[in-house]
Amino acid sequence: MPPITSPVTAQELEILSVKAIEAKSQAYCPYSKFRVGACILTESGEFVVGANVENAAYPVGTCAERVAFGTAVVAGHKKFKALAVATDIKPAASPCGMCRQFIREFTSPSFPVYMYDGEGGYKVMTMDELLPDSFGPDHLPK
């Protein structure tokens, strides 16, 4: 059985959402003009933010979610409680396919992804809902 992600408190969720929404202002998105902010709550109680960073060579740009997870992993974090992603649209946007696979590497099936719309409303889905029947580290030969 996969590990169950520990639940997020109402206070943690409030901070997570504020930081994800604030992180939109750090986006570098001159091409799409589509601001995305992300914030991860680590198992140790730290908040790590990211925003999308685009590039003149369009496909080279990275999403907010991968910036946040890359930053957190490089800072030494290995376990995560929740992710919030914020955009200015409604209904809320959800992580792209590449990000779903990237996040899957570091999370359990019950890991919650909170998706905030431009009015502060949100929907929440687990990683298993976002990426069912997924491929991960355990599928590779030892």
Ligand SMILES: O=c1ccn([C@H]2C[C@H](O)[C@@H](CO)O2)c(=O)[nH]1
């Ligand atoms: O969940 C998402 C969806 C899109 N983007 C970024 C990629 C690109 O910079 C811009 C438009 O797709 O939004 C993210 O960061 N996260």
Ligand SMILES: [Zn+2]
């Ligand atoms: Zn993405």
